[in-house]
Amino acid sequence: MTNEFPQALTIAGSDSGGGAGMQADLKTIQMRHVFATTVVVAVTAQNTLGVQDALALPTEMIDAQFASLADDFKIRAAKTGMLADVPTVQAVVRNLKQYDFGPLTVDPVMIAKGGAKLLADEAITTVKEELLPLATLVTPNLPEAEALTGLKAERPADMVKIGQGPAKAGSQKRPGQGWPPRLRPSGQRLRLDGGWHQLLDDLATDRHRSNSRDRRHDFGLHHGRTSQGRRVRTGDPDR
DSSP states (O other): OOOOOOEEEEEEEEETTSSSHHHHHHHHHHHTTOEEEEEEEEEEEEETTEEEEEEEOOHHHHHHHHHHHHHHOOOOEEEEOOOBSHHHHHHHHHHHHHSOOOSEEEOOOOBOTTSOBOBOHHHHHHIIIIIGGGOSEEOOOHHHHHHHHSOOOOSHHHHHHHHTOGGGGTOOOOTTOSSOSEEOOOSGGGGGGTSEEEEEESSOEEEEEOOOOOGGGOTTHHHHHHHHTTGGGTTOTTO
């Protein structure tokens, strides 16, 4: 691919219902006038009622997809979503270290809105220790941020503590290996505090209120928000 049109990559699972996962990422990226590419790491059978089944793809196929994209595209930003299990996380990390696909947004998807588990418990540590150090932006919802840090976040002040990173939240990570430069907890429990969201980085804390909406019909909403995190990372911030 020889043109300079902005190109981004989503590394995630497929949602057969089209409302979340890779399908939600693709729609959001294209709506921002960025060309979307994909590495499929898992396939799910799901609809608006829930996730009925899920299957991680062989790591060899994950490697092949990365190599194919690197041979032809000029990807300027990437994002991860559902990563399923330890071998999948490790395969993604290995390829992200091998190929330069620009700034990385990590959405540490753990549990679907309907309650289905999308990341094995033993893979949480792998995400923390191997994937997060590669990220520019991390976008957990509050339950995911709590799982990664071991802290409870019920007030904005608690979110600031979470933003200081796993090393300051009692994990065994080495000094200097906390969160990447930016952590943005968002989602379910923030509405209990009037819909506040918080952007935390190493220099400042920015707090903003999201528009209220009917929470019964927000399936896949978080995928769209995290995909937009790449908008200013593809070299075309006005798009």
